[in-house]
Each structure stands twice: as structure tokens, then as C-alpha cells.
């Protein structure tokens with residue numbers, strides 16, 4: 001079996017391409033399930049109910065989030081109501097939503113999707129490593145296929161998480177930097193790993209936003225609106241092949257689709 005995880009979806013241009021292509025891609029690549037990071041799905045920041053519905057209807061089985069989770073207050077009701085969306089598990093207990101989602105895949109197997117967030121150059125939230133231990137302890141024993149979206153800034157931090165969870169989960173794939181890394185590999189314990197799967201958004205941009213807006217703010221320190229870029233849209237993600245009985249990863253491959 002295989003699954004695809006798509007990197008941070010940046011705004012409407014990326015959502016439009018996902019809506020157009022994902023059903024065919026699922027068939028072409030024989031994907032058992034598809035997950036995507038949606039922290040930037042609503043105009044580049046956050047999520048709301050309509051966009052959650054749009055991405056689910058397009059064929060995404062479960063959405064993960066990150067540091068932009070609560071940028072829109074509409075996200076709170078989505079996280080409280082919907083089961084197929086996770087926010088970083090190492091947020092405080094009082095935060096709306098949950099850090100893990102379990103759902104059925106083929107052959108009677110179930111899979112768990114976990115979301116964690118790094119602390120290096122990011123908000124000083126709870127420890128993601130201890131949060132991972134806690135969630136893995138709580139998962140039902142029959143859940144063998146476990147995918148972790150580690151939303152973090154530093155590649156070293158992501159490598160530590162991958163090595164720490166090697167043999168305990170099917171895959172640790174990074175998001176947040178919006179730039180795919182060329183380090184995909186299977187660790188000795190059978191965990192697929194990649195520092196970052198990249199972004200779904202404009203290749204003519206600064207990580208999905210219009211070049212001129214970001215450049216102006218960088219050069220002048222004047223705030224701008226950081227509009228979502230809408231040209232040369234590409235989807236970036238990673239495909240992991242796994243054994244549904246053992247949860248071990250068999251192969252990992254970077255994947256790209258241009259409009």
C-alpha cells in the first residue's frame with residue numbers, strides 16, 4: 001500500500017489544482033490514502049469550514065496543521081467538530097482540537113496520523129518528543145500504520161525526531177519550510193523519513209507569497225499584505241509505500257505535479 005503526504009497548501013491557487021487533479025492522481029499512483037498540511041490553506045494562513053470541506057471533497061483523507069493553526073478563529077469550530085483534522089499534539093491540553101486521528105484504510109487495517117511541532121526558532125510549546133511518546137502509548141495496539149507530520153523549522157530537529165521514532169512509526173515527514181529536501185530514506189527500524197516534503201503553491205514566489213510583497217517588507221521593514229502568489233503552481237509531496245500488517249515502510253519517493 002502507498003500513501004501521499006502533500007506539503008503546506010498555500011491558498012486558493014494550490015487548492016484549485018488539488019481539486020482538479022487529486023482524484024486522478026489517487027488512481028494513477030494507486031494511493032490508499034492522501035494527507036496534506038493545510039495550515040496555509042485559507043489565503044495563505046489558517047483554515048475554515050468551507051476550505052476543510054473543499055479539501056476533503058477533493059480527496060484528502062486527513063489534514064494536518066502547524067504554527068498557523070489558530071490564525072483564523074473559524075479554525076476552532078473545525079478542529080472541535082471534525083475528526084479528520086489534527087493540530088500539533090504538543091500544544092497545551094486546553095487548545096481546541098486533537099493531535100492524532102485514526103481511520104480505516106484497506107484490508108481491514110487502521111492508520112493513525114499524528115501532528116507535532118518543533119520548538120527550534122518557533123513558539124516555546126510543550127516538548128514534541130514527549131508528546132509523541134504519550135500519543136504512541138495511547139494508540140490501540142492494532143494500529144500499525146502510523147504517520148507523523150513533524151511541522152518544524154530546523155532540519156537537525158527533524159532528524160532527531162526521525163531517529164527517535166525509528167521503528168515505532170511508519171513515517172516521519174517534515175513540513176513548514178515549504179521547500180522539499182533531498183534526504184528521503186528508510187531508517188534501519190523501518191521508518192521512512194524526509195526533512196521536508198515541500199509546498200503546494202506558486203513556484204514564482206517566496207514560499208508561496210508574492211515576491212514583491214515579501215521583498216518590500218524585507219528591505220524596508222514596512223509591513224505588507226503578503227499576498228498569495230498565483231503563477232506556476234506546483235504540488236509537492238512524498239509517497240511512502242508500507243506494509244499494512246507490520247506498519248514498516250518499504251520505499252519513499254518525492255513527488256511533484258505542475259499545472
Ligand SMILES: [Fe+2]
Pocket residue numbers: 008039040066176177178
Ligand atoms: Fe506553512
Ligand SMILES: [Fe+2]
Pocket residue numbers: 039066067068151175176177
Ligand atoms: Fe508552518
